[in-house]
Structures are given as C-alpha cells and as structure tokens.
Amino acid sequence: MGKLDGRVVIVTGAARGQGEQEARLFAAEGARVVVADVLDDQAEALAKELGALHVRLDVSKEADWDAAVAATKEAYGRIDGLVNNAGILRFNSLVDTPLEEFMQVVQVNQVGCFLGIKAVAGEIAAAGGGTIVNTASYTAMTGMAAVGTYAATKHAILGLTRVAAMELAQQGIRVNAMCPGAIDTAMSNPALLDPDADAEEMSKAIGDLYRKLVPLGRIGRPEEVAKLALFLTSDDSSYITGQPFVIDGGWLAGVSIL
Structure with a gap:
C-alpha cells in the first residue's frame, strides 16, 4: 500500500523541478495526481506518463483555479490535498526593482498561494479533511540580497500558512510550509x-x-523536497499543522568561517 492510496492531490507548477518530482512521488505512493501548470506540453507529457490529469493553471488567476477545481472534481469526484508549489524568482536590488516586476512575483508566489488555499479548502473539508502544503523558502526565514521581492512573498506565505492552519483545523485540514534552500x-x-x-x-x-x-x-535535489512534501501530505504528519519545515542542508544554521 502507498502512503497516499486513494487520495486526490493537486500539485501546481508540476511540469518540472520540485513540482514534477512531487507529482512523480505522489503517484508512486498511490495518489491520483493533478498536474497543474501553464507549461502545457511538459505538463501533458508528465500527466500521460503518470496516468494523471493535466489542467492548465495560471495560479495568479482566480478563474483558472475555479476551472482546475471543477476539472479535478469531474475526473476524480473529490480533492484531498494541494501542494502550492508554483513560483517565480527575479534577481534585483530592492531600489532597482520596477513595480511591475515586484507585482509579477507577488501575483504568482503570494496571490497564487492565497487563491489555492481559498479554492480548495471547501472541497477538502467536504472530502472529510486533508492537507495543504505551501512552498515557501529558506528566504522566508531570513534575508538575502538581490531577491527581496521573492523573499517578501515567501515571508508572506508563512503568514498565510499559519492563519490557514488555525482557521481550517476544525475542518480537518492541516496546513504546513516547506522552506527549501538551494535546490x-x-x-x-x-x-x-x-x-x-x-x-x-x-x-x-x-x-x-x-x-x-x-x-x-x-x-539539494528536488527529489529530497518531494519526500518532505510527501511527509506533510501523508498521515505520517497527522499531528503537525501551521509549521515551517526548513530543508536546506544546514544553510540557515549559520555561516562557516572554515
């Protein structure tokens, strides 16, 4: 038996990188996976390989979320979990960052996470409870020059995670965040x-x-992050909610002078 047998889980940004490895591992553990991404060709190929469902999803658009939820329910009848993995990164100093660039990162990383929680919470509750895993970052726990916009959105994701965990606990929904370092x-x-x-x-x-x-x-390897996502989505983490999980090879622990 797999750790996710019978569960229906949406993974955003699943066409490549961490999302792809999460989709692969979840499918191997028995989940019916929804490969959600704007990269249609790659996402469709992965979904076909896994026997999964592909939905086109721009996470910054509420209408796309509504369509993705509807397609998932039509295909599988329920939703048990979500991994908010989709995200973008732009390098710039804060004072040189154009507002358009700042808002682009906010829309995908922060608004996308918010819309995902909002779109699936009721469906997960109706299915009897489940999990939401938000992908934050090492930079959600500390600062890093040249990625201020990214760090700001990842800090915000931790706030969303904690509030959602508190508000959704009585509906049987656990909400946690992963904070990967360099992957x-x-x-x-x-x-x-x-x-x-x-x-x-x-x-x-x-x-x-x-x-x-x-x-x-x-x-780090994306497969390692996928294993953390599996832990937080499975019953192995049944008494854990509202928490950030750093997976960074020890980077946050401090600076070596050796």
Whole structure:
C-alpha cells in the first residue's frame, strides 16, 4: 500500500523541478495526481506518463483555479490535498526593482498561494479533511540580497500558512510550509532553460558555490523536497499543522568561517 492510496492531490507548477518530482512521488505512493501548470506540453507529457490529469493553471488567476477545481472534481469526484508549489524568482536590488516586476512575483508566489488555499479548502473539508502544503523558502526565514521581492512573498506565505492552519483545523485540514534552500532546478540554474548557455559549466559553478555555503556541502535535489512534501501530505504528519519545515542542508544554521 502507498502512503497516499486513494487520495486526490493537486500539485501546481508540476511540469518540472520540485513540482514534477512531487507529482512523480505522489503517484508512486498511490495518489491520483493533478498536474497543474501553464507549461502545457511538459505538463501533458508528465500527466500521460503518470496516468494523471493535466489542467492548465495560471495560479495568479482566480478563474483558472475555479476551472482546475471543477476539472479535478469531474475526473476524480473529490480533492484531498494541494501542494502550492508554483513560483517565480527575479534577481534585483530592492531600489532597482520596477513595480511591475515586484507585482509579477507577488501575483504568482503570494496571490497564487492565497487563491489555492481559498479554492480548495471547501472541497477538502467536504472530502472529510486533508492537507495543504505551501512552498515557501529558506528566504522566508531570513534575508538575502538581490531577491527581496521573492523573499517578501515567501515571508508572506508563512503568514498565510499559519492563519490557514488555525482557521481550517476544525475542518480537518492541516496546513504546513516547506522552506527549501538551494535546490538543483531551473530556478537556481536558469542556464538549464537557455539553449545558448553552457548549462554544464554553470552547474559546476553553482555546485562549487554551495559546497562553500552549505554545511552538507552540496546543493539539494528536488527529489529530497518531494519526500518532505510527501511527509506533510501523508498521515505520517497527522499531528503537525501551521509549521515551517526548513530543508536546506544546514544553510540557515549559520555561516562557516572554515
């Protein structure tokens, strides 16, 4: 038996990176997964491979959430869980960040998380309870130069998580947040998405950087984050709600001078 047998779980941003690995692991553990993303070709291919449902979902649009919930219920009859994984990152100093860029990140990361909670809470309650896992960040727990907009939205996600956990507990819904550090995805290494870039060389440079910064001496793997998402979605975490879970190789623990 799988840890998620019979459960219906929506994973946003599931076409690649952490979301893809979460979708794969959840399906392997018996869940009926909804692969939600705006990257139609990649999401559709993954859904076909997993025998899952693909829905096109721009998390910043309430109408898209309504459509995704309706499609999920039509296909599976219920919703038991959500992983709010979709997110974007922009590098800029705060004073050089245009308002348009700031609002773009807020709309996807912060508003997208809010709309997800709002869209599925009633359905999860109607199914007898379940889970919501929000993807925050290492930067939700501390500051980091050049990613101020991203850090602001991830701090906000922790606030949303705590309030939702308090308000939804009586409906049998547990809400927690993951706070990944540097994870080996296209978000950490944009060169992976640029056909003209030397992705291998960039990966080496990033690997060298995190060997110095992270106590465990390496960048994290999306599969490792997926395992945390599984823990927070399964009954293994049945008495846990409203909490941030840092998964960063020890990065937040402090700065090494050695």
